[in-house]
Amino acid sequence: MLRRPFQSAHPAVNPADAGKAAHEPSLSSSESAPKPVPALKKAHVIVVGNEKGGSGKTTTTMHLIIALLRLGFSVGSMDIDSRQRSLSRYIENRRNTIATEGTSLPLPHHIVINKSPFTTQEETIRDERERFARGLAQIYSKCDFVVIDTPGNDTYLSRLAHSFADTVITPINDSFVDLDVLASVDGKTMHIIRPSIYSEMVWEQKLQRAKRDGGSVDWIVMRNRLSNIDARNKRFMSKVTEELARRIGFRQAPGFSERVIFREMFLQGITVLDVVDEEMGINVSMSHIAARQEVRALLKSLNIPTISQRIQEIRTGQGSEEAPVKAEAVSQPAVAPKESALLLDEILKTGDAALKKETPLPGKSPVVPKETALSAKPALQPMPALYSPSPSQDGKTLENAAS
Numbered sequence: 169m170l171r172r173p174f175q176s177a178h179p180a181v182n183p184a185d186a187g188k189a190a191h192e193p194s195l196s197s198s199e200s201a202p203k204p205v206p207a208l209k210k211a212h213v214i215v216v217g218n219e220k221g222g223s224g225k226t227t228t229t230m231h232l233i234i235a236l237l238r239l240g241f242s243v244g245s246m247d248i249d250s251r252q253r254s255l256s257r258y259i260e261n262r263r264n265t266i267a268t269e270g271t272s273l274p275l276p277h278h279i280v281i282n283k284s285p286f287t288t289q290e291e292t293i294r295d296e297r298e299r300f301a302r303g304l305a306q307i308y309s310k311c312d313f314v315v316i317d318t319p320g321n322d323t324y325l326s327r328l329a330h331s332f333a334d335t336v337i338t339p340i341n342d343s344f345v346d347l348d349v350l351a352s353v354d355g356k357t358m359h360i361i362r363p364s365i366y367s368e369m370v371w372e373q374k375l376q377r378a379k380r381d382g383g384s385v386d387w388i389v390m391r392n393r394l395s396n397i398d399a400r401n402k403r404f405m406s407k408v409t410e411e412l413a414r415r416i417g418f419r420q421a422p423g424f425s426e427r428v429i430f431r432e433m434f435l436q437g438i439t440v441l442d443v444v445d446e447e448m449g450i451n452v453s454m455s456h457i458a459a460r461q462e463v464r465a466l467l468k469s470l471n472i473p474t475i476s477q478r479i480q481e482i483r484t485g486q487g488s489e490e491a492p493v494k495a496e497a498v499s500q501p502a503v504a505p506k507e508s509a510l511l512l513d514e515i516l517k518t519g520d521a522a523l524k525k526e527t528p529l530p531g532k533s534p535v536v537p538k539e540t541a542l543s544a545k546p547a548l549q550p551m552p553a554l555y556s557p558s559p560s561q562d563g564k565t566l567e568n569a570a571s
Contacts, residue, residue: 211244211307211314212472215333219366220349221320224339224392224423226254227430229317231463232337234439236313237274239478244307245276248300248329249319250283262437273442277311279303281325296325304332312474322369330373331380335470336387338370339423342405343393350389351412358408360415367416389413390423390466421469424462429455439463 216229229245236243247255259278266273281303284295307314316333318326330336340346347353352361363371374385391409413420424430433439440459443450450456467475 210309211311212334212474213308213314213316213332214335214337214470215316215318215329216337216339217318217326217330217366217370218338218340218349219320219322219326219369220340220346223320223341223346223349224430225320226258226317227424227434228337228339228390228392228466229255229315230258231439231441232467233276233315234274234441235463235467236315236475237276238441238445239475239482241312241474241478242310243276244311244314245278246281246303246307246314246316246329247278248281248323248325249317250280252319253280255317256280258434258437260437261435265436265438269448271446271448273438273446276315277307279306283323283325293324297328300325300328322365327369327373330370330385331376333373333377333385334383335472336370336385337421338366338387338389338418339392340389341393342391342402342423344405344408347405347408347412350416353408358404360408360412363416371416386471387418388421388470389418390421392423393426419469422462422465424459424466427455427459429453429459 214232216225216232218225233243233245245255245259247253249255256278259275262273262275265271266275281296281299284292284299286292286295304314316329318329338350340349344353349364349366351363351367353359354361370385370387374387377383377385389409391405409420412418429440429443433443438448440456440463442448443456444452444460468479
């Protein structure tokens with residue numbers, strides 16, 4: 169029987185090459201191994217959304233941006249309401265004030281996402297997704313925060329922005345007219361009948377976010393234009409909003425009171441933080457001081473660790489309050505082409521799965537998404553189940569069981 173010759177685990181070395189190999193430097197494992205690619209820095213995305221106009225979205229957005237800048241963070245801002253462009257005009261007015269007054273005010277890196285010029289639904293979705301991805305890629309890995317102002321109606325860009333949010337802030341006026349954005353309420357019993365279309369949309373985007381990357385969306389509702397008088401309507405609003413928060417799953421945050429100063433500062437592009445902390449030639453009143461405290465209270469209520477840490481550093485004296493930030497330092501952050509390309513590719517890939525359920529255009533049938541594996545937490549369930557009138561196992565309706 170033939171046997172294979174014994175082969176040593178160590179190959180034979182030519183004596184002529186032995187001396188040569190002895191003088192050649194050997195590569196260590198650390199030198200030969202490829203260097204790990206550092207993970208891309210990802211900004212915390214805050215989306216300010218409400219499908220009803222006049223609720224204070226732009227005012228809230230601008231004050232959040234300036235508050236974050238004055239804490240020393242780099243901030244990118246996006247305006248996806250290309251028709252109204254309230255946030256863009258606010259920032260433009262701010263730039264004009266800087267130029268005419270010669271003052272130094274912090275500015276974000278601002279981007280406007282225009283609507284698609286295409287008419288068909290498929291082309292519009294593809295084009296706007298790419299526009300959003302390219303805009304977000306410019307600031308996502310180079311800023312600490314990205315704050316997005318949305319339109320007061322239902323659009324694809326708005327839903328796409330909600331699905332990429334880490335925090336969603338919904339400002340509402342302290343009125344049952346505005347509360348209708350969140351849910352329908354029985355006028356006699358003050359019981360919640362069903363969630364609104366916007367609430368269902370936010371819930372759907374929370375599920376989409378969980379499916380895509382396992383992330384979660386912290387939904388916060390803030391009541392604006394609060395009256396200083398303890399009125400009956402105010403008490404009813406508090407009761408219904410608390411019940412709605414428990415049922416739908418959002419947190420409540422302190423909003424802004426009814427103050428004329430919030431509306432007066434738009435033309436100059438300034439905020440209450442600028443008036444109090446900068447020499448703007450404006451007489452500072454108690455209303456300005458109180459408004460600044462409201463902005464700070466909103467900032468703290470976000471419960472974002474980096475913000476809480478920065479505020480704690482200021483309190484303990486490790487950081488200077490209202491850290492100065494030059495406009496030039498954050499207005500044009502350098503974006504590495506390689507990092508931008510990687511992030512753009514990531515957003516474009518996940519964007520397809522982020523939103524497939526669209527409002528059909530006239531004459532078009534809706535696009536129905538294919539089911540994908542759900543990596544969400546077990547607690548995340550479709551919102552309509554919370555309000556289903558069908559009886560449960562014990563014979564009671566889910567409506568009664570939840571209450």
